[in-house]
Amino acid sequence: MTHEIILAGFGGQGVLFAGKVLSYAGLLDGKEVSWLPSYGPEMRGGTANCSVCVSDEPIGSPLILQPNVLLAMNTPSFDKFIDTVKAGGTAVVDSSMVDSTTDREDIKVFYVPATELASENDLNGMANIILLGKIIKETEMFTLDEIKAGLEKSIPPSKAALFDSNIKAIQIGMNS
C-alpha cells in the first residue's frame, strides 16, 4: 500500500508541518517515507506545498504528480491540484479558506471549515491539524495513536505545551 499525499496552502498555515507529522507517523509505523517541500520564492506569502509518500515499498521519486490524497488549505492550491488527484482518491479541503468546489465524482471530497472550527475551539493556527484528523479518519491511513506518536516526534521541545491542543485538533477533525 502506498499513500501519495500533497499538502498545500499559504506559507504559514502549517502544511509542511502537517506533512512532517504524517511522515513521522509512517516512520514509527515501520513504513518507508519521504517528505519533499516546494522551495523557492513562491513560499513568501504565496503557496507552499509538500509531497509525502508513505509506503511498504522503497520510494522512488519523492515528487508526487498525481496524489491519492490532497489536503488543500487555500483556493490557489485547490485549483492547482484538485484535478491531479487520482480517481478513487480523497481530497480534504479547508472550506473556510477555499471558495471553489469541484464537479469530480470519481474522488471523495470533504469540505471542512477547519479555520472556523479552530478559532471556535481556541485552537488558532491548528486548522492544518484538524484537516489531518479528517484525513486519517477518511483514508484510515493511521490510527489516532499512530498520529499521536507522529505529533510527539514532530513538535519541537520548545512547543511541547501545545501537544494536548494538537490532539484536540485531531479529534475535532476526526469527528467533523
Next chain:
Amino acid sequence: MERSLMKGNEALAEAALRAGCKCFFGYPITPQTEISAYLAKKMAKAGGLFLQAESEVAAINMVLGASGTGTRVMTSSSSPGISLKSEGISYIAGSDLPCVIINVQRGGPGLGGIQPSQADYWQATKGLGHGDFHVIVYAPASVQEMVDMVINAFDKADEYRMPAMILADGLLGQMMEPVTFPEIKQKNSEKTWAADGHKNKRKHNIINSLYLQPDVLENSVVERYKRYDTIQENETDAENYLCEDADIVLCAFGATARVAKSAVNQAREKGIKAGLFRPKTLWPFPVNEINEAVKNAKTVLTVEMSMGQMIDDVKLAINCSKPVEFFGRTGGIIPTPTEILAEIEKLGGAK
C-alpha cells in the same frame, strides 16, 4: 539504531560533524543553505569552527589554509558558488590537500534557477578547475547516502590527500527521509605533511602548488596520477538493479536514479525487461561494473537532469559496444517515471 527524519542537507551536516569535521567555511546559496545553518548552530558546540566567509572565493581559500594544518574541513555550495570556488579547488588539488566539497546542484548556466539539476556533471568529473587533476566524486541518491558518503569522503580525502566532492542536487538536499547514523571508526590518519608547528623538532613542511621548473611540475603531476590509478582500481562503486536479464539498461545517478527505478519497475509490470545501473562514484567512473551490467542488454538509456553529460562516460566506459540513447530534462525540471517509461517503450523495450 533509531531512525530519524531529516532533510538531506541537515543529515549531511550532522554526518560531517560525526566524521570529525572541525572547520566549515561557506557562503549561503539555495538549495544548500541548511548545511550552513545546521553547522552554524552545532559546530562550535562540537569544538570546531564555523565561519560564514565574505564570498565563495574566500571560503575555499580558508579551506585550503585549514586543510594545510591537518584539520578535517568542509565547504558547501550550489552550482554558481562551485564555479567561484574552482580556482581554489585547483590550488588545493595542486597542494595535495584533503577536503570535502559539497555541491547541491541547481539549474544553470549562470545564476540559472534554484530547482534540482545535474548539469554540473562535466564540471565535477572533468573540469573542476585548471590543470591536470581529479577529485573523487560521490553521487548520493538518498538522505541515507548523503550521510554514508560524506563520512566516506572524509576518509578517502585523507587517504589520498585530495579533495572529495559530494555531487548532490536540490531534491536530495531538501527532502526528508528516515536516516540512521552509523558508528564511526575514527581512522588513524597521521598527517605528517601538515603545517601545524614543527617546534624545532622536525624540518618544516611546505604546502605549495607553484613549481616553476617544468620537469619538477611534471613529476608532481605524474606522481598524483599514480595515485589516481590506485583510486580507479579500488574506489569505484555502483548499484545494479535487475540488469542481469535486461534488454534495456537505464543508466542514471543521484535523484534521477530514483525516478528511473520507478520507471524500471513500471516497465517490468508491463513485461518489458528493463534494469538500472546507478554509479555511486562518478569519478572514478565504475567502468568494470557498467560493462558487467550491460553485457546482456540490447540498448542503454542514460537519464539525466541535464542535456546529456554522463552519457559521454557511459559511451567511453562500454567503448560504444551498444547503442547509448539519452533522455533528460533540464533547468530544474525533474523527469517523471511516466516520461521515462515512454522513452523505454519508444526504444523498443522488447518484451
